[in-house]
Amino acid sequence: MRLPPAILGNAEEVLREILRFTAPADVTLSRYFKDHPRLGGRERGAIAECIYAVLRNKTFYTDFAGGATMRRLVLMGMADAIGAESLGGLTEEETAFVARIQEIDRSLLPPRQRANLPDWLYEKFVAQYGEEETQQLAAVLNTPAPLDLRVNSLKADRDKVIEELATAPIKAEPTPYAPLGLRVWKKPALQNLPLFKEGAIEVQDEGSQVLAQLLGARRGEMVVDFCAGAGGKTLAIGAIMRNTGRLYAFDVSEKRLAKLKPRMARSGLSNVHPVVIAHERDAKVKRLAGKIDRVLVDAPCSGMGTLRRNPDVKWRQQEGAIAEMTEKQASILDGASRLVKFGGRLVYATCSLLDEENDAIVQGFLATHPDFELVPVSKVLAEQRIALEMGDTLKMLPHKHGTDGFFAAVLERKAAAKPAAAEADEE
Template sequence: MRLHPAVATHLEEVLREVLRFTGPADVVVSRYFREHPKLGPRERGAVAEGAFAVLRNKLSYASFAESGTGSLMRRLALLGLADVAGIDALAGLTTEENDWLQRIARIDRSSLPLAMRANLPPWLLEKLVQQDGEEATLALSDALNRPAPLDLRVNALKAKREDALAGLAEAGITAEPTPFAPLGIRVPKKPALQNIPMFREGLIEVQDEGSQLLAQIVAARRGEMVVDFCAGAGGKTLALGAAMRNTGRLYAFDVSEKRLAKLKPRLARSGLSNVHPGVIAHENDTKVKRLAGKVDRVLVDAPCSGLGTLRRNPDMKWRQTMDSVAELNAKQAAILDSAARLLKAGGRLVYATCSLLPEENEAIASAFLAKHADFMLVPMREVLAEQKIPLEMQDYLKLQPHVHQTDGFFAAVFERRK
């Protein structure tokens, strides 16, 4: 079934806004769909995926689009749609446009310059090549420039993984267990989850396998007092609450009321009653100070560049800069310092990011240890063995899309000395 010619026009309009990089691409796309309610599900899918394909391949597509006729935005839209649906699915092409797309399809991508093959901004490409070498950087960028599968977490309070897999199979959805997270399920395609009773009843929740592992290494136990310091929309909060078997007290703090509001419907589905969401003004809010020295475990999923999530958020690589990363570093250190005050003796502190950059990861962890003699690093290999997670790591958790098929994550585990 071919796409209606109007889809390319809609994608042109979306790209005009998205490529300004004034805000997150998914927000821009969602707003466009609200303004155009008559667009059907298939057309919406093509427009959204087409926009993300252009963002993933911006450097090479911009170069390809310099040839051909018509407007630049039209050519970019056609490249995006050809990427996600195939040239044969595009209706309304002129002979010239069809010939041009066929010529582009025959280009040997391996012959392109490094920057165009990686489709990364120069500052980031240079950093990654210095860090890991050209070959590893190309392998990483290739993984980052592919759409991510859909990962689900089974709510252990309501179901077992094998039962959830059987339920998905009954619904005609292909799925498999994730290799590392014990409650994870990977779905290659993206079904409409809201139509599946298991999702509506809170038996499954959307969460990347890497994110599930971050929650697991916190090792939250029954009856403990636990804080998710930068809870956001609460994916890790829900995983922590289930690990605590709905006992103890779990505080979900965030500076964004809008982000925390997204936790409410998820919390209602989950069946958890031990979660206490709270909006805080900053990391030294009185709500935080009241808990000083009382908490068993704290997870700091720090605000970061998000460069490990480019499979899902390809616009992040074009929106971040070296300066914006430097600003985040100061914020990350301040949040970690503040969160550390909450821990009682023997308590566990997990610092995590979805970044690939050492200055947001190892550098922050090292600086924290240098400043806090009352904390020690717990080597990640010990934490993973304790949690029976079959991953080989040294001091830190470093998940990479091309190696582990997860988003890019970093984590360090600290313990307050007794």
Template sequence: MRLSPLVAASTEAVLREILRFVGPADITLSRYFRENPKLGPRERAALAEAVYAVLRNRLVYTNFSESGSGPAMRRMALLGLAETVGVESIGGLVETESQWLTRVMQIDRTTLPLALRLNLPEWLLKRLTQQFGEEGAVAFAEGLNRAAPLDLRVNTLKANREDVLSALASAQIECAATPYSPLGVRIGVKPALQHIALFQQGAIEVQDEGSQLLVQVVGAKRGEMVVDFCAGAGGKTLGLGAAMRNTGRLYAFDVSEKRLAKLKPRLARSGLSNVHPVVIAHENDAKVKRMAGKVDRVLIDAPCSGLGTLRRNPDMKWRQSPEGVQELTAKQASILAGAARLVKPGGTLVYATCSILEEENEGIVTAFLAGHAEYSLVPMSQVLAEQKIPLEMGDYLKLAPHVHGTDGFFAAVMRRQAPVTSSPAEE
């Protein structure tokens, strides 16, 4: 069935704002939908998919649009819709637009120059090529340019994975167990989760499998004191709380009261009562210093470029810059040093990002360890073996969409040395 002409017009309108790159695309889309309630569910879905197609394929679409006629932003909107719903489903096309779109969509994109084909800004393609070589950079970029699946984490306080898979299948929702996370479920077609009983009851939460693995790597246990240092809206906090079986004390620190407020309804659904959200001003806040040397495990999911999440947030590659990354690395180093003070002797510190850039990952950890002799790196291969996660890694967790089917994630596990005590014979 053909879409209303309103969809093309609306896609054009929202792209005018999103392509200014002054804020996150998902927030701009949500605001547009609130301001335009006449758009139905099918129209909203088509619009959103078209916008994300444009963000993923911006360079090649810009090149293609030069051959068309009419307003440039309409041509971009039509290319996004043609990519996602097909030319024949777009309502309101004039004959010249239909002919142009049909011709353009038949172009073999494998014949295009590499930069156009990969749809990455020049600086980012250069960084990936330096890190992975040209062949590796191409594979990585192609993985980042694919739409992400919908992953769910089973809340073990309320359900197990087998029962969740069975319930989803009974509801005619295509699903499968994730290959690495023991609590993950991957959904085929994305349903309206808020209407599903499992979600309403807190038995499932939306969380990428890579993010679930970060929680597994922390290894939180019953009765411990744990801190999620950059908790945000609390996806990992909820996973940590469930791993602790709702015992001990779990602190969710964040500098944004607004982000932590989003955790409250999720906490209510989850059944957790051991979580304590705390707003801090910065990593050296007095609230942080009071807990120095007392915490069993600290997870730092540091603010980063977000370039590992381009499958979900393709606008990030156009909004980020080398200068922005450089500013982030200074912040990451400061946060890691501040959070490390919390860990008690013998405790565990986990530094993680959803970045794929070495300067935000290995670079930060290497510099930290060089200046903090009390900490040592725990090889990720050892951590994963202890957690019975079937992944081959070296010293670090490095996840990639084209290899693991997850977002791009990095994590390092460090242990604070327990003080050496003298034996009676030595005294």
């Protein structure tokens, strides 16, 4: 069934706004759909898929559009997203243009054009991963991500959830690494499912679920999720703690933390305490100094590991902003480290693929904090019975692990040395 020709006009209109890169693409799309309530579900889906296809393939599309008119970008995006045969109301010239583009063998394009990345990011990836792996990484980053779910172990069992989803009918399969993860390849309307309403499932990428496991939180402990955001990892950690102890969800954004509240209510967790902080040196943070068993710092970052879900990020993010980001990351990690008690654990994580936001931050921290040491992540994964081959740090890559790109380092504060007098008494 063909789409009504007017939909191309809608897509052009919203694309023009999105390509100004003044706001995240998903926010702009949501607002546009709210302002155009007459668009049906099929039309909204087609427009969204078209926009994301343009954002993923912008370099290639712009080069082949012969002067990047919005109309031509939309035609290419729609043809890729829903098929050329679904497009109605095209002129002869447009039909011929779409057919010509569809015939191009994209595997033969020059490497930069094939990667569809801004030049600065492409060069960073090549310097870090090499040309061949950059192509493999870019190819996967330019495809849509599957939908990952986390089963809430307080309310449900993974096998039973798979069975119940099958009756919807939604096909879900266990994720290979996260013990409570499920992968769904289509995009169902989850919010209408009883499983979702009752808090038995939450949307969370498998890599993010693995991060929560690395913290190794136990029943009855004092734990802080330092950059909690809307609380995906907070909820996972709360369930791991079996709803015991105290779990603080810190964030500088009241708006983000407000999104956590309905999720908490669904989840059945009562051990979570959301706290708005002004910055990493806030008095609310200082009051807990040296008292916390485990701290997760999922630091604000460039988000380059999430390009399958947020392809606009690669065009909105500027190279110069990375240096500012790394300064902030180092400061947040330093501030959060003060919470950790002797013998306690600190996990630094990002959803970035860039070394300067990852290894470099951890090395800089260790150089200035001799009371902390790096715990090989391979050891922690073995403790958590997660079958992932890793070295000293966690590096989950879309083209290797099928997750978003994630980095994590596990740090522990060395146990306090005994005072010399006490040692003498023992002798």
